[in-house]
Amino acid sequence: MSPRTAIGLVLAGGLVTALLWQRTAGFSAFTYETWRRVEVAREPVAVSDWRLQDAQGDFVRLSDWRDETLLVGFIYTSCPSVCVAIGSRYQQLQRTLQANPSTDVHLLSISIDPARDTPEHLAEYRRRHAGLQSSWTVARPADAQVLGDMIRETGLRVIPDQLGGFSHSESLHWIRDGQLLRISDWRDPELEKMITDGG
Structure with missing residues (x-):
């Protein structure tokens, strides 16, 4: 694997992790209903x-x-x-x-x-x-x-x-x-x- 491909994979992984963090209220809500509850509690x-x-x-x-x-x-x-x-x-x-x-x-x-x-x-x-x-x-x-x-x-x-x-x-x-x-x-x-x- 070339260094360029490795950097691309690391950046893509970081982006996916950041999106999951945002969409799951910091990995604490994995359903929409749980997400609603967490957001209102915050x-x-x-x-x-x-x-x-x-x-x-x-x-x-x-x-x-x-x-x-x-x-x-x-x-x-x-x-x-x-x-x-x-x-x-x-x-x-x-x-x-x-x-x-x-x-x-x-x-x-x-x-x-x-x-x-x-x-x-x-x-x-x-x-x-x-x-x-x-x-x-x-x-x-x-x-x-x-x-x-x-x-x-x-x-x-x-x-x-x-x-x-x-x-x-x-x-x-x-x-x-x-x-x-x-x-x-x-x-x-x-x-x-x-x-x-x-x-």
């Missing part, structure tokens, strides 16, 4: 004041829960799998919230299918999971721009499937005072600790 992300329509048909904004931590999950009500599990997990979290009434945590499910998820469908989804309006808001984006903002600001991937549904993350998004602070799974040990410690 630096919280500002989110706009999303305008939503809730299951009662009223319009609300994230700022309506100022000084509360929102645990945000993205759903669509006709989902036969992941969203059913998310609803069950919210039901369990709601029990923990009821046992700790001084907490400043609020549950928020937001539909990624606002065209079909009318307030009536949202209310039925919450009813199916024995949800209480006082601690769990189920809502949809007020318009297409809000939906786009949510997806862009959180890095959420929403992929239409061939059956009229969507593939999407089941992660939990922790938002407080206009900042996305954490993206976690539902078994995060900090989750129950945050609720029982009062937010």
Whole structure:
């Protein structure tokens, strides 16, 4: 091998290593979902004041829960799998919230299918999971721009499937005072600790 070829291979290897370092958050995230979590943990992300329509048909904004931590999950009500599990997990979290009434945590499910998820469908989804309006808001984006903002600001991937549904993350998004602070799974040990410690 000529010296020129060897130098070229070393430079190419260095470039590949640098790209992998950048794309994997310093070799700590090898899936897109893990990468999202690592990036938000490193630096919280500002989110706009999303305008939503809730299951009662009223319009609300994230700022309506100022000084509360929102645990945000993205759903669509006709989902036969992941969203059913998310609803069950919210039901369990709601029990923990009821046992700790001084907490400043609020549950928020937001539909990624606002065209079909009318307030009536949202209310039925919450009813199916024995949800209480006082601690769990189920809502949809007020318009297409809000939906786009949510997806862009959180890095959420929403992929239409061939059956009229969507593939999407089941992660939990922790938002407080206009900042996305954490993206976690539902078994995060900090989750129950945050609720029982009062937010």
